[in-house]
Amino acid sequence: MTTPMLAGLNPEQLEAVTLAHESALILAGAGSGKTRVLTTRIAHLIQTGQASPQGILAVTFTNKAAKEMLVRLSAMLPINIRGMWMGTFHGLCNRLLRAHHHDAGLPALFQILDSGDQFAAIKRLMKIQNVDVEKYPPKQVQYFINSNKEAGTRASQVETYDSFTRKLAELYAAYDDQCNREGVVDFAELLLRSYELLSRNELLREHYQRRFKYILVDEFQDTNRLQYAWLKLLAGTHSAVFAVGDDDQSIYAFRGAHVGNMRDFERDFGILKVIKLEQNYRSHGNILDAANALISQNSERLGKNLWTSEGSGEPIRVYEASSDQEEAAFIVDEVRTLHDNESMPLSEMALLYRSNAQSRILEHTLFNAGIPYKVYGGLRFFERQEIKHALAYLRLIANSNDDGALLRVINFPVRGIGNRTLEQLQDAASQQQISLWQVATSGTLSGKAATNVMAFIRLIESMRETCTGLPLQEQMEHVLEHSGLAAHYQNSKSEADRVENLDELINAATLFTNEYEILRDSDADQPDVLTAFLTHASLEAGEHQAIAGADALQLMTVHAAKGLEFQSVFLSGLEEGLFPHEQSRNEADGVEEERRLMYVAITRARRRLYLSFAQSRMLHGQVRYGIASRFLKELPTELLKRVNSWASPRYSEPEFSSKPANRNDDSPWYIGQNVMHPKFGAGVLVNYEGSGSDARVQVSFSQSGTKWLALEYAKLVPA
DNA sequence: TAACATTCCGTTTTT
DNA sequence: CGGAATGTTA
Numbered sequence: 001m002t003t004p005m006l007a008g009l010n011p012e013q014l015e016a017v018t019l020a021h022e023s024a025l026i027l028a029g030a031g032s033g034k035t036r037v038l039t040t041r042i043a044h045l046i047q048t049g050q051a052s053p054q055g056i057l058a059v060t061f062t063n064k065a066a067k068e069m070l071v072r073l074s075a076m077l078p079i080n081i082r083g084m085w086m087g088t089f090h091g092l093c094n095r096l097l098r099a100h101h102h103d104a105g106l107p108a109l110f111q112i113l114d115s116g117d118q119f120a121a122i123k124r125l126m127k128i129q130n131v132d133v134e135k136y137p138p139k140q141v142q143y144f145i146n147s148n149k150e151a152g153t154r155a156s157q158v159e160t161y162d163s164f165t166r167k168l169a170e171l172y173a174a175y176d177d178q179c180n181r182e183g184v185v186d187f188a189e190l191l192l193r194s195y196e197l198l199s200r201n202e203l204l205r206e207h208y209q210r211r212f213k214y215i216l217v218d219e220f221q222d223t224n225r226l227q228y229a230w231l232k233l234l235a236g237t238h239s240a241v242f243a244v245g246d247d248d249q250s251i252y253a254f255r256g257a258h259v260g261n262m263r264d265f266e267r268d269f270g271i272l273k274v275i276k277l278e279q280n281y282r283s284h285g286n287i288l289d290a291a292n293a294l295i296s297q298n299s300e301r302l303g304k305n306l307w308t309s310e311g312s313g314e315p316i317r318v319y320e321a322s323s324d325q326e327e328a329a330f331i332v333d334e335v336r337t338l339h340d341n342e343s344m345p346l347s348e349m350a351l352l353y354r355s356n357a358q359s360r361i362l363e364h365t366l367f368n369a370g371i372p373y374k375v376y377g378g379l380r381f382f383e384r385q386e387i388k389h390a391l392a393y394l395r396l397i398a399n400s401n402d403d404g405a406l407l408r409v410i411n412f413p414v415r416g417i418g419n420r421t422l423e424q425l426q427d428a429a430s431q432q433q434i435s436l437w438q439v440a441t442s443g444t445l446s447g448k449a450a451t452n453v454m455a456f457i458r459l460i461e462s463m464r465e466t467c468t469g470l471p472l473q474e475q476m477e478h479v480l481e482h483s484g485l486a487a488h489y490q491n492s493k494s495e496a497d498r499v500e501n502l503d504e505l506i507n508a509a510t511l512f513t514n515e516y517e518i519l520r521d522s523d524a525d526q527p528d529v530l531t532a533f534l535t536h537a538s539l540e541a542g543e544h545q546a547i548a549g550a551d552a553l554q555l556m557t558v559h560a561a562k563g564l565e566f567q568s569v570f571l572s573g574l575e576e577g578l579f580p581h582e583q584s585r586n587e588a589d590g591v592e593e594e595r596r597l598m599y600v601a602i603t604r605a606r607r608r609l610y611l612s613f614a615q616s617r618m619l620h621g622q623v624r625y626g627i628a629s630r631f632l633k634e635l636p637t638e639l640l641k642r643v644n645s646w647a648s649p650r651y652s653e654p655e656f657s658s659k660p661a662n663r664n665d666d667s668p669w670y671i672g673q674n675v676m677h678p679k680f681g682a683g684v685l686v687n688y689e690g691s692g693s694d695a696r697v698q699v700s701f702s703q704s705g706t707k708w709l710a711l712e713y714a715k716l717v718p719a
Numbered sequence: 720t721a722a723c724a725t726t727c728c729g730t731t732t733t734t
Numbered sequence: 735c736g737g738a739a740t741g742t743t744a
Binding site: 061063088115187190191222251252254355414418538539558559578582 | 731732
Binding site: 357360618619620621622 | 735736
């Protein structure tokens, strides 16, 4: 009685999909069909009548993952999935808080601050309170607030042991007051508020506990403590929680992810059996063997070994470059060869690096070679200045107490409202503990400033009046036109792309409205379309790169590559200090997290993997000399193949000396060596070529620049 | 208020 | 070195 839906699942996948009403931990290795298992289980539960769509809550970490699940699910199930709660933690918390905003102590139209908005709000608060930003960097205050919220700690509960932490706790309290006055919540607040709502309100809690018989969690290793507590609360004692994750791919500890949640889950939910998905459908054997060998060096693993039914494939290619430039040149050459001779699409190749700074030289080299490439990780659509400005007008229409929105646009475009006017407004506002809007409308100001401010107030009010009841895209057009934003950007010649983005924003509004109407039909208690759109803008900031289409090489950090796969992967900068990053050495389990990151990088490759490192690299405007990453030495040598053109045969056995490699065993010269020349003085050896009597070395002299010298003739001595 | 100069800083990042 | 953020001047 196997349904077609279950056909093709391997035994472990099948076991996971068809589990009865019990909580389970699914250890899903990279490329093991995790998303398929999740979606098939949901479909199976519904199809067999074990659950109705409204009895299911599925939570993911990113919007992308949520969307993918939704798409796959609707392809599997003919029926509408209305009533099912599927989304990110933040999205679901938002939904809960909208539905019960009164019980949660929030205004119906509360707005959501993204991290940038939050940062601005904190800086604003500190300025009003005259806090020394040298002593209390706003970034640190933000981190303090967020990590406390993620630990479930309110300002009043923070343990303070000195004047410094007391001040931080004080700022935390003041910040929360400010948010409450303005009717805004930050990301962490969405979760904490939602957690507190459920924990305080027994009726509500029991209602949802009864409703969600089945809870499914994706990327469980990335959950933080608050998210886990939220899940536990929601699950109660009767829900079956299906947690899917991979402890070996936990790479977000630095932002609060707590892998320990996996062990806690086993304990707290009395998990009897952990299902391991270890068959990999992505990579060839050599790549998996390398990944397994590497990750086995970590302690504290739940334990898992990937395998494939496919062959071992090609060896992993290792390239040792003399410099970052040469490394880039090698990669570009190789990319071109793969593309031209083996007709591999550029989009099937990824160029990965540990830190964003590394992309510059790679981009530069690619650009000069005329190879199309696409870098992931820039500004996202809804984070752009012009978009934020436009949305600020809409936010003010929805909620005029949003001081952050008001400050962003009260004088943009310029309306003759300068700093001194704003200071007057701010002083009065903090004095009376009311919003800037309330001060502005109360007639405290006088003179020309008052006239200008009143004109602004009237502008917003007239916009609000006109927009009420209009379709979203018409509201957007009206606001862009009457705020003067459109004209402002049209008049500026250097900002043509901003005009395009604003047009795109109108487009986005139209698209959003169409999708939202369908959703609203199925669920009546959804907010109005404007609030929903503003929420969407905060919670889903959009793609990192707007321009899609043309075949292009994919450039990104290893973090950004998680979840993706490519035919060929180039992993660059495998040097101690860079990967593993030197800062990771000070952190508890820092190197283990870096190793997991390396594991993620390796397992992105389907067929071909290149690992490269450079003996010298330009960093912070200075040449730095590095040695091969320890991670290279942790890979079995029989899986590797050195591909340096100059490598002498004896180096085909990979060997990464702790000292930068000599070319000849009998040569005293190595890259990075300090040398002395009778005429040019002190310098550093940066490159070499040839051998024997033809050997030449490149030396960077501190006084006389960089020169090539024939070793046989130059009177060079080690220094 | 905008253009220009200066200073600071430098892992990874989604919501 | 290069950018972002802050400070200074016309």
